[in-house]
Amino acid sequence: MKGLFYKDWSVLIGQYRKNLLLILVVYLGMAYLFDMPFMLYALVFMLGIYTQSALSFDEKSHWDTYAHTLPVSQAAIVGSKYLLGLCAMLSGFGIGLVAFLFFPGIVRGTMGMDEALVGMLVATALALVYFSLSLPLSYRFGSEGARTAVMVAILLLAVIGMTVTVLLSPEQIQTIQRFFGFRGPAEIWDSTREQSVVMEVEYGSLTQWVRNLHFWFLICGGTVFSVFLYGASWVVSLAIYKHKQF
Secondary structure, X not given: OHHHHHHHHHHHHHHHHHHHHHHXXXXXXXXXXXXXXXXXXXXXXXXXXXXHHHHHHHHHHOXXXXXXXXXXXXXXXXXXXXXXXXXXXXHHHHHHHHHHXXXXXXXXXXXXXXXXXXXXXXXXXXXXXXXXXXXXXXXXXXXXXXXXXXXXXXXXXXXHHHHHHHHOOHHHHHHHHHHHOOEEEEEEXXXXXXXXXXXXXXXXXXXXXXXXXXXXXXXXXXXXHHHHHHHHHHXXXXXXXXXXXX
């Protein structure tokens, strides 16, 4: 697998060296100049997307036909793409987190590193989920056909999520919000009494969410789940790959 990984890495660097450098400069520049933390979160996904390019190159060059003549297993052939994607996403996570150390909001104290960590973990989890869907579909329908299939899959997941939300009662939703720290008591100024009163409100700030330990369980649990999903996706892709005709 080491040789396969090196092949994919060499192809991508050879084809996209300037493009990768441009992405880093543009995304970091926009994040710092316009105080846009989203651009640092997006690095995880943008670097991971190059895994799709590696699959596309293999299809155009009919690499898999040649790969079957090599003394390597099908698990290694598929696994090298998943390893490439994981390394790319981890690189985006690391670069983004280091960049946050010098981010204007962090330096001024208007944003904390805990917020940056939460954002990077969420971005990584979402990227892992996305590629857990896109890679098996790419092996099944090809890189071009997978784009439509991925959009349909994401739409179905969104519909399922909305359906679950609709089926829950307002009381159940509020209970869930309280548990994870999205809702709780807060001091509100009552102009009629001219004094502060404690009322239950829906928190709209990440700085309030991170104070709840259950919120961190949600974020870390979601990240761990996305890693397991990524591993399960490799198993599915391998099963698809074994039944393909080259």
